[in-house]
Structure formats: C-alpha cells, structure tokens
Amino acid sequence: MEFKKPVSVLVVIHTPVLEVLLLERTKHPGFWQSVTGSQEDGEPLLETARREVREETGIDSAAVDFIDWQLSNLYEIFAEWRYRYAPGVMHNTEHVFSLCLPERIDVTVAPDEHLGYRWLPWRDAAAACFSWTNRDAILELPQRFAPHAAPG
Template sequence: MKIPVSVLVVIYKSNGEVLLIERADRENFWQSVTGSIDFASEDLRQAAIREVQEETGIDVHKLSPGALQDMHHHIEYEIYPQWRFKYEDGVIKNTEHWFSLKVPDDVAIRLSPREHIAYQWLPFATAAAKCFSPSNGQAILRLFSSKAS
C-alpha cells in the first residue's frame, strides 16, 4: 500500500524552462516529477532523488552541490477517488513536499515508459498553466517568484 506522503520536484534550466512529463496512464496529464515515499522513515530528500532518477534518468548525485533544493513548502490534497485503492482503507488525503532541481541546459532525459510517454521543456509560466494539477502549477510559480526576489 502507498504511504500518503509524497514529493514533487520542479526540474528547471538556467533559462527558466521547466521540464514537464506526460503520464502513461492518463493522456494529456502533464506534471513535474512526483512520487510517494517508499517506507515511513524514508528521508524526503532521498525520495526526491530516487523519483528524479526513476522518472527522468537524471542522477542528482552527478549534479553540482546544491542543485536539489527543498522549497520548505508542503500541501495537503484530497486523493482522487479512483486512486484511493492504492492506500490503506480510509486514507483520503496526501501530504506533498516540494523540491526544485536546477539541471544543466544539455541534460539528457530518459523516461520510464511504464510511467511517462513524453516530455517537454517549457517557459515556466507556460509549464505552470499546462500542469494537470493546480498545486503543481503553484509549485512552479512559487519557485520562480522566489527567484525574482
């Protein structure tokens, strides 16, 4: 059963482009890297590193120190009814912790075809508007509003 604690990682380049990936199980469902922790004591940062590797092929350990940043923000949202079967009975909410990852402009993306079928780099405002999840769009906008200040 899934644990209702997850990470969301906004991956971006120095030019402000953000990586969005399209889910394999839902057409036109674009998102940032997301995923639940694997076990109750899993460190959130380690979960973010693992999910980035699994979903994009990017090895965070090979990037410059400080590339992965905890955005020190989390949200709680209601789990879609059609996905609640993945959780213990009665679990209807998930807590999502936000991270950002700055990557080199020439980074190679290798999708996990079981999870995602396409990717694209978009200007951050366009990416935020394209996300299926409103909170994913908010995470992108929050990241870039903090960079402007």
C-alpha cells in the same frame, strides 16, 4: 498488496532561465506534471526526491543539488488512485523540492509512468499542469530563483 504511504514529493526540474521539464502521464495522456512520487518507509524526503527523479527521468543528481522549499501541500487523492492507499486514506501530504539544471537535457522517461517529456517556459509549464500544487510551485519559481526571468 502493500499500500502507498500518503506522503509524497513534487520536484520541479528547471533551468536557470526557468524552462521547466514536464512529463506526460501514461495512464492519462494529456496530463502533464513534474516529477512526483511517494515516500518509502524510513526514507528521508530528500532521498525520495532523488530516487523519483532518477526513476522517472534518468537524472542522477547529488543531494546537494536539490532545494527543499520547506513547503507542503495537503490535497485529496483522486478517487481512481485511492485503491493504492490503506482503506480510509483520502489525503496526501506533498513536499515541494526543485532541481536546477544548467540547461535543457534529454531525459529517459519511465515508460510505465510517462509517455514523454517536454521543456516549456515556466508560464506555459504552469498552464499545462493538471495539478494545482504543481501549477502553483511553477508559478513561484521566478520569486525563488530568477526574478529577472519573470517577464518571459
């Protein structure tokens, strides 16, 4: 078994009015999240973000469309998922990116990873996320991209 690298990306996909795309995890119905995924050996983080978005949603955006927030989070890997990492690896470093689409679109989820998707206003999306890092990134959207959208 090849172990996952404990470095990943979180990509918050949203519209200009801050509707956020969330995906429901296959192995955990009711767990909603943005696109996430581990970096592969030798892969720049931006390419990890592009690859994961393409694999999980079918969206094939250019590298210039992604914004690297220059923000990383360190979190403890859930015990049930540690077997995918080398023995003794307990933490992951997650790098935050965003991708703004002109409007909501239909996506094609990877059925081995996600049951479905939904677009939600940013506050509802943040409340629906099981991950604190994902919630915090979504809550930061109005300050980063659309202060006029914050009341909604």
